[in-house]
Each structure stands twice: as structure tokens, then as C-alpha cells.
Amino acid sequence: xxxxxxxxxxxxxxxxxxxxxxxxxxxxxxxxxxxxxxxxxxxxxxxxxxxxxxxxxxxxxxxxxxxxxxxxxxxxxxxxx
Amino acid sequence: xxxxxxxxxxxxxxxxxxxxxxxxxxxxxxxxxxxxxxxxxxxxxxxxxxxxxxxxxxxxxxxxxxxxxxxxxxxxxxxxxxxxxxxxxxxxxxxxxxxxxxxxxxxxxxxxxxxxxxxxxxxxxxxxxxxxxxxxxxxxxxxxxxxxxxxxxxxxxxxxxxxxxxxxxxxxxxxxxxxxxxxxxxxxxxxxxxxxxxxxxxxxxxxxxxxxxxxxxxxxxxxxxxxxxxxxxxxxxxxxxxxxxxxxxxxxxxxxxx
Numbered sequence: 001x002x003x004x005x006x007x008x009x010x011x012x013x014x015x016x017x018x019x020x021x022x023x024x025x026x027x028x029x030x031x032x033x034x035x036x037x038x039x040x041x042x043x044x045x046x047x048x049x050x051x052x053x054x055x056x057x058x059x060x061x062x063x064x065x066x067x068x069x070x071x072x073x074x075x076x077x078x079x080x081x
Numbered sequence: 082x083x084x085x086x087x088x089x090x091x092x093x094x095x096x097x098x099x100x101x102x103x104x105x106x107x108x109x110x111x112x113x114x115x116x117x118x119x120x121x122x123x124x125x126x127x128x129x130x131x132x133x134x135x136x137x138x139x140x141x142x143x144x145x146x147x148x149x150x151x152x153x154x155x156x157x158x159x160x161x162x163x164x165x166x167x168x169x170x171x172x173x174x175x176x177x178x179x180x181x182x183x184x185x186x187x188x189x190x191x192x193x194x195x196x197x198x199x200x201x202x203x204x205x206x207x208x209x210x211x212x213x214x215x216x217x218x219x220x221x222x223x224x225x226x227x228x229x230x231x232x233x234x235x236x237x238x239x240x241x242x243x244x245x246x247x248x249x250x251x252x253x254x255x256x257x258x259x260x261x262x263x264x265x266x267x268x269x270x271x272x273x274x275x276x277x278x279x280x281x282x283x284x285x286x287x288x289x290x291x292x293x294x295x296x297x298x299x300x301x302x303x304x305x306x307x308x309x310x311x312x313x314x315x316x317x318x319x320x321x322x323x324x325x326x327x328x329x330x331x332x333x334x335x336x337x338x339x
Contacts, residue, residue: 014126018206033090038097045101046119048205050238050248051112058102061206066094073090 002032009040013047025065029072030079041065117241120211124244127199128213189231193335194219199244202326208252208272209238212332216240220334225299227333228324233299234274237334247332250301251276251322258295261304261318262286265295274322276302279315292320297338 005028012020021040028034044061054060104111196214204210214220226235226247239246250257255270264284270276280286286307291300305321 013204014123015130015201015204017203038094042101043119044206046116047123047200047211048207048209048246050207050209050246051109054207059098062101063098066098070090070094 002028002034005031006034006036009037010043013040013043018044025068026072029068030076033073033076034069037069038062038065113239113241116239116246117215117244120241120244120246124199124211124213127211190227190333190335193227193333196220196245196332196334198329198332202249202329203273208249208255208270210235210247210249212245212247212334213243214334215243215245217242220245221336223337225297225335225337227299227335228322228329231300232303232322232324233294233297233301234322234324234326234332236337245334249274249326251326257301259292259301259320260295261292262290268292268301268320271319274302274324274326275305276320278318278320280318282314282316284316286316286318292318299335 005024009021009024009028012018012024021044025034025037025040029037041062041064042059045059049059049061052058057063194214196212196218198210199213200211202208202210212220212226220237220240222237222240224237225233226237228234233250235247235249237245238248249255249270250268251270251272251274253270253272257268258265259268259278260266261278261280262284264280266278266280268276268278278292286304288304288307290304292302292304293300302320302322304318306319308317308319
């Protein structure tokens, strides 16, 4: 399951819409302590983010990935106990 | 349990974000090296995917070849060979048409460079895409990226060695000064190749009219739809790019006029 969601996220970064990456990353963060979501956010920023970022935010996707990993940690602990 | 153990996840994530943000924001050399290497590596994946898709289309799919093989081996091989040649011709014809458009652009702008599009513009959440030509191919930051029929769809934001990042003018929130029917107005990108222009009432706007960059010899799009409410003091004009951005295979990069 983890490999499938991780592979889906990675392939979606190169070939599909960001929405699929987001949904797969959310599913990963809820089900596992998914550090690879941070890597996906970093990869999106390295590949596609313009210099200077968006609206002055330098690494938006990485920040969102951190929020997803950190924010879903309490929910993950509660659901997966 | 100590504070650090309880909040290990948060602390690690925070350190990652701060470190990366600092590197990317303050150090251009490290950023350009990391982005150049990453895009160059991923470019191999994109090129392999394009080749696989074209090869699959040329052979008309696996199921038809298998169906013919079951019927008659010799005739199937001959028919498959002829079909492959015919479909390959169609692929070449389509590519030829694209390159002819590029050639007409080259006649108008001989200093420009044709570049293959590697990533689909709809894949990026920032309204950007990657092309397969970079600084070593003569691409410079600030160059205009043009697609047939001579519409500037974006500008080079960052040029690595053999790849470059292009920002779309029609990306949501992207603003540019344009001229429509001799009136200078602001163009705001709305995504999917569309943009919005608001002009004062009294300016005559026709559907299909070119919307040009202020001070540049390129069009940014053509008038697609005009919202004309008699109670409003302004007219809203939807400007569209006359090309399907996700299906772009080649673009033409022209240095910014000085």
C-alpha cells in the first residue's frame, strides 16, 4: 500500500495533476509516518517552483508537505492505534 | 517524555523547512546547481515517456497486433509493418507541421531557438513547465517562449545547462501590461491558457482580435469572449491562447528584445 501510494505520488509529480499528488500524500500521511511526503514536496519545488517562490514564499510545496506530515500525525496516531 | 521526544516530528519538519528555505532563498549558486541536476535527471524520464508513447501509438496498440497474429502470421507481419509505416508517417507529418510552424517563427525571429517541451504545463502547481534546452543551447533568462501562431505563452524564469523553467503568462494571478485596440490595460492570468482584461466602456473590442504585449512584438492571446453589461463602466474581456498547452511538443524561444 505504502509503495503504491508513494509510486503514484512520484509518477503524478512528473505526469499528472498536483491534485493526485496531494490526495496520495494525504493518504500516506494518514496511514503511515510518511517522511517521503517531505521528499515529494521538495521535488516539486526543485522541479517547478520559480526563483523567489510564489507570492514571496520560497518553497510552498515543501511547506505544505511539512504541514501534511506534522498536521496529520495526531490523527494518524489516533486512527492507527 | 521530554519536549524534544514528544515533538520530534514537528522539530525535524521545522528544521527541514528552515534549512531548505534558507538555501533556496539566499544562495543562488546552490539552488541553480540542485535544480539543474534534478531537472537534467528527470528530463531523461520525460524523454523516455514521450518516446514510449510515440512508439505505442505507432504500433496501434498491443491488442491489434495480437489479433492479427492469431489470424495469419505472414499477412499479419506484412500488415503490421505497413500499418507501422503509415502511422509512423502520421506521427512524422504531425511533427513536420509543428516544425513548419517553428520554421515560420524562425523566419520572423531568426535569432530564436526551437526547444522540445518536456513537462506538461498542467502538471506544475505554479503555472510553469520545463523545456529541453538550456544555457548551453543559447537560452537566457527572460527570453520569450512562443508557440504557433506567434503567440508568446511564457518567459524563461531559470536556465540550467540543458533545461530551462518557463513561467506561463496565463498562470493564475500572473499580471502583464498589454495593448488591445490601442488601449493599454492590465492582463491577469486565469489558468488553462486564459486571461482576463478589463477595458473602459467605449473601447471597441472584437472577438478574435489580437492582444499584444506592451512594447514587445508578440501577441499574448486573442479575444475569446466579451462580457458587456450595460450597467458596468467596464468591459471584461476573456483572452485565450489559441493552442492546447498540454499538447505542446515544441516551442520557440526568442531572446527578449533590448
